[in-house]
Amino acid sequence: MSENKRIAEELIKSVGGPENIESVTHCATRMRFIILDEEKVDKESVEEIDKVKGAFFNSGQYQVIFGTGTVNRIYEEIAKFDLKTSTKSEQSKEAGKKGNKLQRAIRTFGDVFVPIIPVLVATGLFMGLRGLIMQEEILALFGLTTDDISANFLLYTEILTDTAFIFLPALIAWSTFRVFGGTPIIGVVLGLMLVSPALPNAWGVAAGAEPLMFFGFIPVVGYQGAVLPAFIAGIIGAKLEKAIRKRVPETFDLIVTPFLTLLLMSIASLFIIGPIFHIVETYILDIALFVLGLPFGLAGILLGFFNQIIVITGVHHIFNMLEIQLLENLGNNPYNAIITSAVAAQGGAALAVGLKTKRKKLKALAMPSSLSAFLGITEPAIFGVNLRYGKPFLMGLIGGAAGGFLAAILKLAGSGMAITVIPGTLLYLDGQLLLYILVNLVAIAVAFVLTWMFGYSDKDTQKEHA
Structure with a gap:
């Protein structure tokens, strides 16, 4: 029996068996179950399964985090069982029947805007690349100046950057x-x-x-x-x-x-x-x-601290509209510059746990989870490591506030939206790249040091692993 098949069997058993699963689907990082009876779910057993980086109930679904790539392979094995599989949109409709009115409204808002985001991400990258190639220093490497750029080429770049917003x-x-x-x-x-x-x-x-x-x-x-x-x-x-x-x-x-x-x-x-x-x-x-525009970097402190708390609630997609409006009206996105520090900081906290712990399974979970956060996806780090032990998550919030403060003070602003940390560098190629790297490093360093010193100890979690 393959490892992924074994994991699929254990997962199905731990959530109450096939008879307790109304439907199952997956997204980029998570397996998503609609469960008939939540009390039949053995949450501790689920989190002990190999490759599982965390699990939680949210938006009418039981979401099990595996991470990018892994989730697709586990789903392939689960799909071989006699279960009702569905598309994400179909399951969203089923999940939409659960939760209070505010949760359903926000979930619906996200369902509308999430499919549009890839196009806006591409547009932001086009803006970043245009900003890069139009810098005098870059043109000088090829013996060119801005006067040497043809009007037709500029028109083409406008087609790339303006079409989605028009x-x-x-x-x-x-x-x-x-x-x-x-x-x-x-x-x-x-x-x-x-x-x-x-x-x-x-x-x-x-x-x-x-x-x-x-x-x-x-x-x-x-x-x-x-x-x-x-x-x-x-x-x-x-x-x-x-x-x-x-x-x-x-x-x-x-x-x-x-x-x-x-x-x-x-x-x-x-x-x-x-x-x-x-x-x-x-x-x-x-x-x-x-x-x-709040003075003294207050916006960066507030948004950098609370961003990942909002992510936990699942209502963060409501800010998509804000980012779109910022890009449309300002031509840049200062919100992205702040929240990237919040994402990076959670990765820094998970990295500290991974390097400090002597527990092999936790180390094997925390290290890739931190890498996932540095690639812009914080769920494995948050639900698999930081939030599970509490203090690392808090230290990550403080790191996010520190990085956000610096981003606000430096008036950093990206050319697009929806990507952060390492992939987000492509939004800051217009002369802001070094400042962007500095902001992320500060957020990571603050979260890492605080977690190392005050946020995690194997002794504090001895009971959980006994």
Whole structure:
């Protein structure tokens, strides 16, 4: 029997057997079970299984952390058993029935924005690369200056960096329709209507151009880069489509349903939803900028300390909208510069535990978990090591606050979002790379030293390992 097959069998047995599993799927790092009876789950046995780096109930799911790569191989073995497997989106819908209203709302918000993130990550990397190649020092290595760069090449770089944000409402409306049960292609078209070239460009209006005035008092503009108008329009549009479809005879459904949905939603989006929620979005951005602009590095201390606590609650995806708005309006992302220190610090704390402990299994768990954190994924370090022993997690929070303080003082800001620590270096190639490395090293060093000195001792955990 292969090791992965044995682990799969032990895991199924520890969560209560096949009869206690409603469905199973996985994401990049975790196996996700929907459990029928939580009391039948032997949590201690699960965490003792080889390669398991932590497990917890969250968002209506029992999530078992294996880490990238490993989780795929374990899932392949689990899929061979007589269990109901599902896609992540299908299981999210099932899990969405559990938890309180706030948890369900935030989980739904994440389901909408998570599929869009890879495109925005790529866009951020394009911005970073453009910033790198346009530096005079880099051009000088090839005997060039900025005057030698052709206008066509600059235009091409703008296509790479601007397209996702220009058509962002279409991406958001598509994803929202998909999550709320509408027809995604209708969502795409509705989103494209919000950025139609027939409308005054949002950036042009911001620079002083006049919006279109309907009925003498309703300003109508394009919503390039906007988030909330497309999100709200997507929710209402998906529900409207389903309501229309129920009332239209099947013979006419193909013609009538999309026609009425797009007609009614275009009117509502351009004349009601857009103007109102564009103002709401502006206020949200102003609040975010106020917090990020707090003096004496306070924003960095607060966000650097609390970021990973928010990650534990599972509501951190709600900040995706904030990062998108920062990139759209500022052209950079100071939030990313702060939270990368929070991520790095948890890796530093786990590294300290791994190097200090004499326990072979804990060492084998902590060392790769710290590497995972340095690659931007903190769940193995948090749930497998730091949070399990408590103090290392606290020391990681302090390290995150220290690094965040430095990032705020240095006014560090990335060119994109969603990647941090080592991969995040690609967002700081525009002359900020050394400062970015310094911020991460400070966060790691503070968390490591505090954990080594005060955060972990094998003696303190002797009972657990007895």
